[in-house]
Amino acid sequence: MATLYDVPPEELIEALTETLADEDDIEAPDWAEFTKTGVDRELPPEQEDFWTRRAASLLRKVAVDGPVGVNALRSEYGTSKQGTTRYRVRPHQKTKGSGNIIRTALQQLEDAGYVETSENDGRRITGEGRSLLDDTAGDLLTELDRPELERYA
Numbered sequence: 001m002a003t004l005y006d007v008p009p010e011e012l013i014e015a016l017t018e019t020l021a022d023e024d025d026i027e028a029p030d031w032a033e034f035t036k037t038g039v040d041r042e043l044p045p046e047q048e049d050f051w052t053r054r055a056a057s058l059l060r061k062v063a064v065d066g067p068v069g070v071n072a073l074r075s076e077y078g079t080s081k082q083g084t085t086r087y088r089v090r091p092h093q094k095t096k097g098s099g100n101i102i103r104t105a106l107q108q109l110e111d112a113g114y115v116e117t118s119e120n121d122g123r124r125i126t127g128e129g130r131s132l133l134d135d136t137a138g139d140l141l142t143e144l145d146r147p148e149l150e151r152y153a
Contacts, residue, residue: 069122
């Protein structure tokens with residue numbers, strides 16, 4: 001049986017995005033179209049399916065790293081500011097991602113039953129969330145035509 005570790009992460013997140021788009025619990029809030037994903041950004045994301053893609057990415061990240069808290073996930077989704085745009089003389093500084101986006105998406109994943117809150121540890125994946133990831137990985141593995149992945153099928 002294939003697990004989420006047997007397929008490339010980008011392919012798994014793409015497939016999960018399509019699966020989560022059918023969920024009623026996971027919808028972008030009204031404020032999401034105006035919100036930046038971090039302090040280092042100038043504009044909000046322009047992807048049509050940004051919210052479901054971020055929720056799919058969070059589901060995979062919680063499954064791999066869980067139990068994990070919002071602050072650790074903010075560090076994962078952050079980037080580096082590059083200082084002034086005119087001369088680039090200032091060294092890079094690490095910034096964190098938007099906590100409101102991560103927190104709200106995790107709450108929606110909790111309502112869907114894929115993630116649960118752990119005692120003082122953060123959030124971890126439920127059995128239903130693990131089976132969704134593994135089933136999606138198994139379906140994806142049969143669809144992919146890559147010779148290096150044939151040993152997992």
